[in-house]
Amino acid sequence: MTAPWITYRPELKVLDCTIRDGGLVNDHAFSDDFVRAVYQACVASGVDYMEIGYKSSKKQFSRERFGPWKFCDEDDIRRIVGDNATGLKLAVMADAGKSDWQTDILPKRDSVLDLIRVAFYAHQVSEAREMILDAHEKGYDVSANLMAVSTVKEQEIDQVLEVLAETPASVIVVVDSYGSMYAEQVEILVKKYLDFGRSTGKQVGMHAHNNQQLAFANTIEAIIHGANRVDATMSGLGRGAGNCPMELLIGFLRNPKFRIRPIYEVIQNHLLPLSRQVEWGPFVQYMITGQLNEHPRSAIQARAGDKRDAYLEFYDKLVSDY
Amino acid sequence: MTAPWITYRPELKVLDCTIRDGGLVNDHAFSDDFVRAVYQACVASGVDYMEIGYKSSKKQFSRERFGPWKFCDEDDIRRIVGDNATGLKLAVMADAGKSDWQTDILPKRDSVLDLIRVAFYAHQVSEAREMILDAHEKGYDVSANLMAVSTVKEQEIDQVLEVLAETPASVIVVVDSYGSMYAEQVEILVKKYLDFGRSTGKQVGMHAHNNQQLAFANTIEAIIHGANRVDATMSGLGRGAGNCPMELLIGFLRNPKFRIRPIYEVIQNHLLPLSRQVEWGPFVQYMITGQLNEHPRSAIQARAGDKRDAYLEFYDKLVSDY
Numbered sequence: 108m109t110a111p112w113i114t115y116r117p118e119l120k121v122l123d124c125t126i127r128d129g130g131l132v133n134d135h136a137f138s139d140d141f142v143r144a145v146y147q148a149c150v151a152s153g154v155d156y157m158e159i160g161y162k163s164s165k166k167q168f169s170r171e172r173f174g175p176w177k178f179c180d181e182d183d184i185r186r187i188v189g190d191n192a193t194g195l196k197l198a199v200m201a202d203a204g205k206s207d208w209q210t211d212i213l214p215k216r217d218s219v220l221d222l223i224r225v226a227f228y229a230h231q232v233s234e235a236r237e238m239i240l241d242a243h244e245k246g247y248d249v250s251a252n253l254m255a256v257s258t259v260k261e262q263e264i265d266q267v268l269e270v271l272a273e274t275p276a277s278v279i280v281v282v283d284s285y286g287s288m289y290a291e292q293v294e295i296l297v298k299k300y301l302d303f304g305r306s307t308g309k310q311v312g313m314h315a316h317n318n319q320q321l322a323f324a325n326t327i328e329a330i331i332h333g334a335n336r337v338d339a340t341m342s343g344l345g346r347g348a349g350n351c352p353m354e355l356l357i358g359f360l361r362n363p364k365f366r367i368r369p370i371y372e373v374i375q376n377h378l379l380p381l382s383r384q385v386e387w388g389p390f391v392q393y394m395i396t397g398q399l400n401e402h403p404r405s406a407i408q409a410r411a412g413d414k415r416d417a418y419l420e421f422y423d424k425l426v427s428d429y
Numbered sequence: 430m431t432a433p434w435i436t437y438r439p440e441l442k443v444l445d446c447t448i449r450d451g452g453l454v455n456d457h458a459f460s461d462d463f464v465r466a467v468y469q470a471c472v473a474s475g476v477d478y479m480e481i482g483y484k485s486s487k488k489q490f491s492r493e494r495f496g497p498w499k500f501c502d503e504d505d506i507r508r509i510v511g512d513n514a515t516g517l518k519l520a521v522m523a524d525a526g527k528s529d530w531q532t533d534i535l536p537k538r539d540s541v542l543d544l545i546r547v548a549f550y551a552h553q554v555s556e557a558r559e560m561i562l563d564a565h566e567k568g569y570d571v572s573a574n575l576m577a578v579s580t581v582k583e584q585e586i587d588q589v590l591e592v593l594a595e596t597p598a599s600v601i602v603v604v605d606s607y608g609s610m611y612a613e614q615v616e617i618l619v620k621k622y623l624d625f626g627r628s629t630g631k632q633v634g635m636h637a638h639n640n641q642q643l644a645f646a647n648t649i650e651a652i653i654h655g656a657n658r659v660d661a662t663m664s665g666l667g668r669g670a671g672n673c674p675m676e677l678l679i680g681f682l683r684n685p686k687f688r689i690r691p692i693y694e695v696i697q698n699h700l701l702p703l704s705r706q707v708e709w710g711p712f713v714q715y716m717i718t719g720q721l722n723e724h725p726r727s728a729i730q731a732r733a734g735d736k737r738d739a740y741l742e743f744y745d746k747l748v749s750d751y
Contacts (some may be wrong), residue, residue, distance in 0.1 A: 289681070290612075290649065319677055320639070324646030327612065354713070355641055358720040359611070368744060374713060375740040391676070391696060398680040418697040422690060 115362040119330065122156035122312075122338045123149050123353060126176050127200055128345035130160055132385050136174030142187050144377045145341060150193045151369035152357060156222060158198040158338075159184055164207045178211075181218055188219060196221040200252070201242075203227035203234040208241060215246025224250040225276070229259045232267045236274055243275040250278040250312065250336070256296060257287045257400050264296075268303035278310045278336050279303070281329060286318025286348050286393065287400040290328045297332040312336030315351045317343055318397025320389050322351040327359060341370055342378035347403035348393035386410065391418045399425060437684040441652065444478035444634075444660045445471050445675060448498050449522055450667035452482055454707050458496030464509050466699045467663060472515045473691035474679060478544060480520040480660075481506055486529045500533075503540055510541060518543040522574070523564075525549035525556040530563060537568025546572040547598070551581045554589045558596055565597040572600040572634065572658070578618060579609045579722050586618075590625035600632045600658050601625070603651060608640025608670050608715065609722040612650045619654040634658030637673045639665055640719025642711050644673040649681060663692060664700035669725035670715035708732065713740045721747060 125145050126137060142159065149157045160176030168177060175183040179199045191197055197220050201208050204227075212223060223242035227235035235251060242249045251271045256264060271279050281296045288296075293313070300311040313329035315322035315338070326337050339356040343349035354374065357367045392406035395418075409421050447467050448459060464481065471479040482498030490499060497505040501521045513519055519542050523530050526549075534545060545564035549557035557573060564571045573593045578586060593601050603618045610618075615635070622633040635651035637644035637660070648659050661678040665671035676696065679689045714728035717740075731743050 290646065290653075317642070319680070320642050320645050320674070323642050324612065331612075352642065352716075354716060355720075358641070358716070368741070371713065371717075371740045371744050375738060379738055379740075391693065394674075394676060394680070395693075398677075416697065416701055418693045418701075419690070422693050 115360060116335065117362065118310075119335050119337070119360070119362070120155035121353075121356065121360070121365075122158060122198065122336060123154045123340065124158040124200075124314075124338050124350065125340040125344050125353070127158040127160050127198075128338075128340055128350055129387075130174070130176045131346035132344065132387050133381075134173050135160060135177035137176055139187060141377050141381070142176065144373045146187055146195075148341065148369040148373040150195045152353075152366045153362075153364040154195065154353070154357075156196045156198050158200060158222075158224065159187075160199055162199050162201040162206050162208060162211050162223075164205055164211070166207065167205060181213060184219055191219050196248075198222035198224055198250075200224045200226050201238060203231035203238060206238075208238050212242060212245060212247075220247065222248045222250060224252055224280075226252040226254055226282075228254055229263050229267050232270050236270055239271075239274040239276045249274075249276045250280055251276040252280040252282050252312075252314065254282050255284040255402070256282055257285055257292070264299070265303075268300065272303045272307055272309070276309065278312050280312035280314050280336065280338075281334070282314045283316055283325065285400055285402060286316030286322065286397040288315075288325060289319075289321065290325060293325045293328045294332050297329050297334050301333050310335045312338065314338040316345065316348055316397070317350060317389050318348040318393045318403070322349070323355045323359075326351045326356060342374050342382070344378060344381070344387055347387065347407055348389045348397065349387040392421050395422055395425060401425070437682060438657065439684065440632075441657050441659070441682070441684070442477035443675075443678065443682070443687075444480060444520065444658065445476045445662065446480040446522075446636075446660050446672065447662040447666050447675070449480040449482050449520075450660075450662055450672055451709075452496070452498045453668035454666065454709050455703075456495050457482060457499035459498055461509060463699050463703070464498065466695050468509055468517070470663065470691040470695040472517045474675075474688045475684075475686040476517065476675070476679075478518045478520050480522060480544075480546065481509070482521055484521050484523040484528050484530060484533050484545075486527055486533070488529065489527060503535060506541055513541050518570075520544035520546055520572075522546045522548050523560060525553035525560060528560075530560050534564060534567060534569075542569065544570045544572060546574055546602075548574040548576055548604075550576055551585050551589050554592050558592055561593075561596040561598045571596075571598045572602055573598040574602040574604050574634075574636065576604050577606040577724070578604055579607055579614070586621070587625075590622065594625045594629055594631070598631065600634050602634035602636050602658065602660075603656070604636045605638055605647065607722055607724060608638030608644065608711075608719040610637075610647060611641075611643065612647060615647045615650045616654050619651050619656050623655050632657045634660065636660040638667065638670055638719075639672060639711050640670040640715040640725070644671070645677045645681075648673045648678060664696050664704070666700060666703070666709055669709065669729055670711045670719065671709040714743050717744055717747060723747070
């Protein structure tokens with residue numbers, strides 16, 4: 108039997124979403140030093156893409172309440188990356204229903220960004236389609252990220268994928284928002300996304316959450332079944348249980364362009380200090396929402412209050428709500 | 430496509446090794462209350478086996494230095510379980526080279542134990558064979574646990590399995606002592622162990638460590654490929670990075686005999702308080718030894734000292750030692 112894990116695919120690209128998904132933990136209020144350290148670590152470690160935040164509506168969300176990485180103004184990005192004269196490509200995420208994408212996403216010639224990731228729930232697929240077309244016309248590479256797919260019925264997933272297949276998005280991403288998926292479900296969805304994307308040459312991505320300590324395993328599983336765009340974050344920083352840890356993913360990949368030391372460096376100097384101010388990771392409440400295939404909001408709320416250690420009360424409440 | 434993860438196999442048995450592997454974190458000095466709570470949670474949750482500690486040599490190890498669960502005297506066990514009038518079976522581990530098994534393992538009729546797990550490194554297979562024969566003759570069910578198999582060459586694994594196949598051990602366990610294995614390696618080894626064990630009707634087990642946050646995923650992988658004996662611990666308690674968390678495993682299994690609430694209860698009341706005194710889990714140093722397929726002793730040492738946050742220095746030292 109061959110050992111496929113020691114080989115590598117040159118077409119496999121890694122996206123760092125430390126600042127983007129991590130922003131959900133601290134209201135996007137990272138210091139410039141922190142964002143710069145992650146950026147430099149991405150460049151030094153050979154990561155392909157860095158997602159630097161959201162393009163959120165300033166009409167819906169206050170700049171006083173949220174840090175700059177919820178809005179990603181061009182000036183804020185350039186303060187960190189200059190003209191980004193590196194091999195690293197830059198991405199932002201725009202949420203359907205929460206973004207003034209018509210005006211806030213600039214024409215590509217006026218931006219240092221390379222990739223727009225359109226995030227949406229199944230019922231928002233029509234706006235997502237418009238967003239994809241808009242970003243593509245403005246000159247960007249575009250990714251389509253159907254969120255919380257673990258709660259969408261098979262038939263509706265197919266309908267969404269039919270719509271996406273006809274768009275100019277170059278990537279469609281399997282997004283396990285609730286961290287509830289097992290390897291078999293990842294396999295089924297990656298294969299399905301590949302099937303729908305094949306006729307228009309789309310790549311498939313994987314974005315995993317760590318509620319059941321399966322984010323890294325599910326990312327490997329997606330790679331095995333043909334996903335060539337995978338998301339990870341330094342120290343697994345991300346909402347609730349966090350994401351696939353970049354340091355584990357880079358340790359797994361065998362493409363010699365990847366280097367792991369810069370990631371351990373930014374973890375030691377920046378993520379570890381952050382972990383003393385805010386928490387993320389597979390705590391019991393997140394395991395429970397993951398097992399129940401629920402949004403982590405109840406778990407986030409439970410861990411923020413003075414009943415953070417009352418696991419049983421949390422479990423009993425969620426199960427009795429059924 | 431069918432969804433195999435919602436089915437279950439009645440022949441799949443779960444072993445709790447919270448006290449046994451967890452004892453490596455606190456020198457086996459659990460209070461009776463703690464051990465009793467784990468025992469009662471095992472009974473209440475439908476777990477099949479509880480491994481309550483080691484049968485270690487009192488000539489080699491001092492009773493002053495180590496707690497009772499390193500030795501598992503019959504009186505100590507019975508103080509917790511009485512005559513164990515439950516469906517839960519009780520196990521201990523005996524290490525080749527570290528156990529006076531000839532005298533310290535009593536005839537089955539004088540013991541409340543059901544299963545002896547013989548742990549050994551490849552070069553100790555001859556003593557392991559004697560230990561298996563001895564325990565079997567004394568009336569016990571016996572498991573053979575070849576440790577650190579990720580460092581053993583293919584040919585030597587085959588030789589060990591040939592020896593084990595001829596013994597009366599009813600189980601042979603794939604043991605990922607260093608937490609270095611990926612799913613593909615688990616698949617290869619589980620299939621190999623099944624092949625060697627088939628002619629004498631042996632079951633195959635899985636004991637995973639969590640250095641790369643793959644303990645639960647690798648345990649699922651082993652189950653998929655036919656392992657019917659799987660190890661886990663409450664909160665993942667165990668040496669270094671810890672083990673497969675029982676609360677995740679029970680959440681995954683679909684046999685209605687399993688109940689998860691008693692596990693969350695013991696986690697809240699006993700494991701959480703313990704986590705404030707001793708640490709376990711996939712900290713960076715354990716990730717690094719896992720990635721390098723090394724014994725975690727250097728990582729354990731690093732985390733015990735005042736350089737616990739010096740990830741880079743640790744990484745540089747291990748890589749330069751190559």
